[in-house]
Amino acid sequence: MSTPTKITGGCLCKAVRYEVNFPEDHDFKANSVACFCSLCRKQSGAVVVHVHILPRSSFTWTSPSATPAAPLANYQVIKDNLRWFCTACGSYLAWEGNGIIEVTAGSVDEEFLVGKKDGEGTVIEKGVGEQFCHPEGAVTWVNNSLGPVTEGIKGTRWKFSVDHGEKLPVKAAGGCLCGAIRYSVVFPPGHDFAMNSTKCLCTACRKQSGALMLHLHTLPLSSFSCVAPASELGDYSRSPGYHRLFCKRCGSFIAWRQDPRLCGDVHGLADIGGSRATRQALDGTIDCAPAYEEGEVEICVGTLDEEFLVGRRGPGGKVVPGTGFGHLLGHPEGRILWAENDISGVTDRLTGVRYQNNCSNGLKIKEH
Structure with missing residues (x-):
């Protein structure tokens, strides 16, 4: 599998677009993270959010231009930690802080993430998702594990899992x-x-x-x-x-x-x-x-x-x-x-x- 040098992505409604140019000798494994934290869960609606860490200089917002009317905004839970999203469709795109940016894997264009497909939807050229979301990367906030639901997420686990009971919720x-x-x-x-x-x-x-x-x-x-x-x-x-x-x-x-x-x-x-x-x-x-x-x-x-x-x-x-x-x-x-x-x-x-x-x-x- 060839090493990717460039990918593109954006929001669901296509109003916000970005481009990533990977640095030379970029370590895909070391920069792949599957996050279980409550903040990522709240913003994405997903139980697990895969992100990829990059130097801020490797990432560019390609549209819209930086105007007051641009449908691009960020929400700060912690000062100067920016959670970027599209105000038109709500897509969660990236986290930014301390000179780095963490790009959400789901926002990467399908042709790069999954691969190119033929007219019947069959993948004919495999994408780079396996490298971008390396299965041997890090799994963070594992104290928020959901038992069998998240146990299948592989990687180096940064915190311990927890036990779960079988009581049915009302x-x-x-x-x-x-x-x-x-x-x-x-x-x-x-x-x-x-x-x-x-x-x-x-x-x-x-x-x-x-x-x-x-x-x-x-x-x-x-x-x-x-x-x-x-x-x-x-x-x-x-x-x-x-x-x-x-x-x-x-x-x-x-x-x-x-x-x-x-x-x-x-x-x-x-x-x-x-x-x-x-x-x-x-x-x-x-x-x-x-x-x-x-x-x-x-x-x-x-x-x-x-x-x-x-x-x-x-x-x-x-x-x-x-x-x-x-x-x-x-x-x-x-x-x-x-x-x-x-x-x-x-x-x-x-x-x-x-x-x-x-x-x-x-x-x-x-x-x-």
């Missing part, structure tokens, strides 16, 4: 990185956590979250309640009726929802009904979980509050066993969609039932 809460958007969920009686768990490898989810794989959990709309100021809740729609909700202030990707009535109002989600049968293939998934006739929402698992996802912290920051439910909300036996976009050595090690494109077309690949 409710959970979550929100965006800056706290402007909050939501709560109540799990229906008899809720099937495995059947409603999805790991999506589609390019649209990668572009918006910046993650290589996005863990989603499907719920009926009546189980989901969102509280957000109208000015802060963004709605990016690639086609009428299919909505990607994000925070305009910090860029966090919150949820994906289908709206069969083609309603333009993104608020009061629990009041919007419909049937999953109306969903089209345009947004990366079809019939990936049991249908809810009232309509449904797929929450980004990484946006759940840490106490529900990882567990409550006790003395010394140690997680109290049995208090986190990430191993259920990102169930390891759930579905893996768009598996033709696998990154060798990284995403092909995930457990679950694998499907080419989506699970309604019957093209099951394998189960392990």
